[in-house]
Amino acid sequence: MTSNNPQTREWQTLSNDHHLAPFSDFKQLKEKGPRIITSAKGVYLWDSEGNKILDGMAGLWCVAIGYGRDELADAASKQMRELPYYNLFFQTAHPPVLELAKAIADIAPQGMNHVFFTGSGSEGNDTMLRMVRHYWAIKGQPNKKVIISRKNGYHGSTVAGASLGGMTYMHEQGDLPIPGIVHIAQPYWFAEGGDMTPEEFGVWAANQLEEKILEVGVDNVGAFIAEPIQGAGGVIIPPDTYWPRIKEILAKYDILFVADEVICGFGRTGEWFGTDFYDLKPDMMTIAKGLTSGYIPMGGLIVRDEVVAVLNEGGDFNHGFTYSGHPVAAAVALENIRIMRDEKIIERVNTESAPYLQKRLRELNDHPLVGEVRGVGLLGAIELVQDKATRKRYEGKGVGMICRTFCFENGLIMRAVGDTMIIAPPLVITKAEIDELVTKARKCLDLTLSALQG
Ligand code: PXG
Numbered sequence: 001m002t003s004n005n006p007q008t009r010e011w012q013t014l015s016n017d018h019h020l021a022p023f024s025d026f027k028q029l030k031e032k033g034p035r036i037i038t039s040a041k042g043v044y045l046w047d048s049e050g051n052k053i054l055d056g057m058a059g060l061w062c063v064a065i066g067y068g069r070d071e072l073a074d075a076a077s078k079q080m081r082e083l084p085y086y087n088l089f090f091q092t093a094h095p096p097v098l099e100l101a102k103a104i105a106d107i108a109p110q111g112m113n114h115v116f117f118t119g120s121g122s123e124g125n126d127t128m129l130r131m132v133r134h135y136w137a138i139k140g141q142p143n144k145k146v147i148i149s150r151k152n153g154y155h156g157s158t159v160a161g162a163s164l165g166g167m168t169y170m171h172e173q174g175d176l177p178i179p180g181i182v183h184i185a186q187p188y189w190f191a192e193g194g195d196m197t198p199e200e201f202g203v204w205a206a207n208q209l210e211e212k213i214l215e216v217g218v219d220n221v222g223a224f225i226a227e228p229i230q231g232a233g234g235v236i237i238p239p240d241t242y243w244p245r246i247k248e249i250l251a252k253y254d255i256l257f258v259a260d261e262v263i264c265g266f267g268r269t270g271e272w273f274g275t276d277f278y279d280l281k282p283d284m285m286t287i288a289k290g291l292t293s294g295y296i297p298m299g300g301l302i303v304r305d306e307v308v309a310v311l312n313e314g315g316d317f318n319h320g321f322t323y324s325g326h327p328v329a330a331a332v333a334l335e336n337i338r339i340m341r342d343e344k345i346i347e348r349v350n351t352e353s354a355p356y357l358q359k360r361l362r363e364l365n366d367h368p369l370v371g372e373v374r375g376v377g378l379l380g381a382i383e384l385v386q387d388k389a390t391r392k393r394y395e396g397k398g399v400g401m402i403c404r405t406f407c408f409e410n411g412l413i414m415r416a417v418g419d420t421m422i423i424a425p426p427l428v429i430t431k432a433e434i435d436e437l438v439t440k441a442r443k444c445l446d447l448t449l450s451a452l453q454g
Pocket of ligand 1: 060119121122123125154155157202227231232236255260261262263289299399
């Protein structure tokens with residue numbers, strides 16, 4: 001443990017003695033001690049050492065409207081006093097969940113008017129898996145169980161979520177994926193495109209879906225799930241040819257299409273949903289994160305009317321969570337959506353901050369370490385390479401982690417996915433804050449390059 005500050009040390013001791021952190025090497029964390037984040041406002045965080053940090057990741061892709069909005073705290077407090085909890089199981093409901101379902105239907109693509117609420121994105125995808133299989137069983141096709149997903153996609157960390165995801169390091173722990181989930185190639189041209197052009201590779205990657213449907217047999221395939229843009233996999237923007245070809249394939253075969261909008265949803269791309277951005281027509285959409293701007297846990301599954309019509313004929317759907325549609329979370333989500341609408345936050349992303357961020361980020365293309373800068377909306381990725389022309393990486397050096405550490409030390413949070421630096425700042429980030437982000441990013445790239453050369 002490194003801190004000289006007694007308060008920080010005290011918290012780090014509590015961490016060592018009692019806390020098991022998600023996605024962490026427990027032993028290594030004990031040696032280093034976690035950074036303690038104590039407060040936040042707008043796009044900035046403060047840690048227990050008094051450092052001010054620009055949060056280029058909106059928490060974990062979720063703090064859409066920025067930190068410190070009293071309106072959300074007030075909405076939670078009011079709802080807690082009025083009705084802090086009641087369940088939705090035994091033919092009961094409460095106003096916030098009903099009003100929220102309507103507010104989501106209003107912003108969702110046409111014909112998607114129903115929402116099943118969960119406590120997280122992972123639970124949303126578990127719900128999806130069970131609902132897809134239930135749907136096909138009601139339609140008399142119980143064999144349509146297989147869900148096709150993609151390598152390096154992220155769909156959560158429950159057993160179904162991690163199985164749906166294509167992260168091999170997650171599959172390796174605990175015998176995943178569970179049966180009935182298969183994975184196809186991802187549209188990650190920079191890393192896997194080889195000699196193909198991005199356009200050729202996009203078609204090739206999309207065609208993997210058709211090949212897999214034929215291999216498994218369309219009578220056995222229930223659904224295809226994908227993030228419009230892979231987030232945790234490294235902000236993977238598919239080549240322009242990818243989604244149009246996928247759409248053709250989906251139109252040809254009788255399977256459901258599930259868009260995992262946990263990261264892309266609620267304005268990240270400059271549209272309400274990633275499927276609006278790519279003009280896709282999903283049957284279900286998983287949501288979480290930006291739904292409440294991360295102020296309180298909540299997720300859900302938005303379902304197309306035709307699917308609901310079938311489910312209506314199927315009797316009980318034997319699935320739900322204690323906290324499905326929690327009234328306090330629903331009240332916070334409602335207020336979050338109201339703020340997004342009233343303050344025209346997504347319009348501002350679309351017309352101002354996204355074009356500006358994308359232009360400024362691309363200036364980093366001239367840096368010797370940078371192999372590609374890509375992005376859409378307020379999502380960005382910077383590929384770190386040894387050789388720009390061949391897209392060759394620095395093997396085994398952990399360049400991404402080196403860069404991430406420099407970022408932290410210099411007051412910027414950028415996440416490293418391998419040697420890909422990614423950003424997804426709060427949607428309310430200003431141009432001046434974008435300038436600060438890009439200036440700091442360049443400085444940290446310089447420091448990383450010096451470290452590699454030194
Ligand atoms: N789908 C997608 C597309 C996600 O990004 C989930 C589902 C699961 O949501 P919950 O609420 O169950 O976490 C996610 C979550 C990372 C990182 O390292 C990303 C997520 C979660 C944890 C870490 O970028 N995304």
